[in-house]
Amino acid sequence: MSRTILRGRVLSFHRAPQAIDDAESYLYLEDGAVSIEDGIVTALGDFGSADVSGAMVIDHRPNLIMPGFIDLHLHYVQSQMMAAYAGSLLEWLNTYTFIEEQKFAQQGHADAVAVDFYDALIRHGTTTAVAYCSSHPRSVDAFFAEAQRRNMLMVGGKVMMDRNAPEELCDTPQSGYDDTKALIARWHGRGRSLYAISPRFALTSTPAQMEMVRALVAEHPDCYVQTHVSENQAEISYAMELYPGAKDYTGIYEDYGILGRKTLLGHAIHLNHRETAVLAEAGSVAVFCPTSNLFLGSGLFDRERLVSNGVRVGIATDIGGGTSVSMLRTLDEGYKVLQLRGQRLNPFASFHMATRGNAEALGLEHTIGSIAPGRAADLIVLDSAATPTMRMRHATMTTLAEELFLLQTLGDDRAIAEVYVAGARAKSTLVGL
Numbered sequence: 063m064s065r066t067i068l069r070g071r072v073l074s075f076h077r078a079p080q081a082i083d084d085a086e087s088y089l090y091l092e093d094g095a096v097s098i099e100d101g102i103v104t105a106l107g108d109f110g111s112a113d114v115s116g117a118m119v120i121d122h123r124p125n126l127i128m129p130g131f132i133d134l135h136l137h138y139v140q141s142q143m144m145a146a147y148a149g150s151l152l153e154w155l156n157t158y159t160f161i162e163e164q165k166f167a168q169q170g171h172a173d174a175v176a177v178d179f180y181d182a183l184i185r186h187g188t189t190t191a192v193a194y195c196s197s198h199p200r201s202v203d204a205f206f207a208e209a210q211r212r213n214m215l216m217v218g219g220k221v222m223m224d225r226n227a228p229e230e231l232c233d234t235p236q237s238g239y240d241d242t243k244a245l246i247a248r249w250h251g252r253g254r255s256l257y258a259i260s261p262r263f264a265l266t267s268t269p270a271q272m273e274m275v276r277a278l279v280a281e282h283p284d285c286y287v288q289t290h291v292s293e294n295q296a297e298i299s300y301a302m303e304l305y306p307g308a309k310d311y312t313g314i315y316e317d318y319g320i321l322g323r324k325t326l327l328g329h330a331i332h333l334n335h336r337e338t339a340v341l342a343e344a345g346s347v348a349v350f351c352p353t354s355n356l357f358l359g360s361g362l363f364d365r366e367r368l369v370s371n372g373v374r375v376g377i378a379t380d381i382g383g384g385t386s387v388s389m390l391r392t393l394d395e396g397y398k399v400l401q402l403r404g405q406r407l408n409p410f411a412s413f414h415m416a417t418r419g420n421a422e423a424l425g426l427e428h429t430i431g432s433i434a435p436g437r438a439a440d441l442i443v444l445d446s447a448a449t450p451t452m453r454m455r456h457a458t459m460t461t462l463a464e465e466l467f468l469l470q471t472l473g474d475d476r477a478i479a480e481v482y483v484a485g486a487r488a489k490s491t492l493v494g495l
């Protein structure tokens with residue numbers, strides 16, 4: 063059994079930092095050794111005390127080794143339609159998105175986009191993501207098959223949608239149910255793949271489909287559930303027209319019994335107090351998608367209000383409403399959104415959110431999101447002097463907090479020096495990087 067040791071500065075979080083000086087919330091090693099065997103971290107400590115006999119040592123000094131980023135919400139089938147010029151969510155969906163996703167009826171297209179999508183994730187240091195596929199089961203097969211080839215822990219599912227979209231994209235309550243059951247049987251728990259039951263949102267699912275979603279969620283409590291909520295005012299008004307009996311938008315999902323600890327709700331921007339309380343009680347996760355929310359003019363996520371009311375929160379790119387695959391760019395835009403809310407997210411809290419925080423949102427904190435014995439060796443190596451601009455700022459930097467803030471404010475895929483997926487080098491081995 064071969065053993066690899068990564069040498070470098072190491073940062074990993076134990077819990078959410080309470081303040082910028084909360085040094086108990088993380089482990090930082092100035093000259094650390096991460097030992098890896100069979101894709102798993104087996105030891106972590108100072109390099110000086112590590113057992114290096116028989117191990118292959120890869121020296122990443124002076125770079126920073128961290129857990130790989132986790133992206134809690136994206137649409138892999140929108141990889142080729144980022145930067146679509148639209149005024150707002152519903153225009154964007156109808157003009158571009160529902161056209162683009164129809165291409166996934168073709169297996170060849172789905173397979174090709176899946177390869178490019180995973181290359182992009184790796185280039186940007188994202189080792190786990192939660193994805194919407196299209197309504198075509200073959201798009202899900204392409205998504206998980208490529209994840210398996212790369213040994214990546216990925217979560218995803220077939221979008222269910224049976225109205226308010228082109229016919230070519232719509233399923234039916236029965237076919238959505240049958241296809242989802244078959245895909246869960248084929249992929250959930252196979253290798254590192256995990257399934258997310260994925261009703262797109264209330265606007266594109268009839269009450270009959272929501273009933274089927276209720277059944278799927280009840281029959282598969284070990285699967286995730288993902289949908290969108292309260293992203294845009296016009297969307298909220300239309301949702302309430304379509305479900306006149308619901309107390310509010312969140313109430314629709316509540317009525318169909320799909321809110322639980324494994325439920326991830328994209329956007330969750332304009333929630334009222336009752337909705338906030340319902341999400342807190344259910345333990346569902348509100349997913350902050352800053353680049354998308356700015357790009358589509360959707361609104362400013364109120365992180366502090368949600369967190370102080372006990373709602374679990376995560377962060378994501380929301381490709382292709384989002385404008386970058388990079389979680390560094392996402393943290394930067396998230397910081398700016400919160401600035402506009404008068405809220406200040408310190409750099410430790412940011413990097414916690416993109417790693418351990420998102421792992422906790424998935425209930426996977428014992429597997430991914432931190433570096434410790436027994437965890438998967440899904441790791442990234444960050445170079446905070448990767449570009450000329452970063453180098454200039456780097457020269458004046460004196461603290462770890464400054465370094466993290468520099469990485470998030472000025473960094474992108476160029477700052478990701480290397481990526482390890484289950485202990486294997488994944489970025490430097492990409493073809494045509």
Ligand code: GUN
Nearest residue numbers: 137262263290354380383
């Ligand atoms: N709401 C329903 N579908 C989508 C989507 O694809 N992207 C975004 N941003 N919001 C949605």
Ligand code: ZN
Nearest residue numbers: 137290328380
């Ligand atoms: Zn989305």
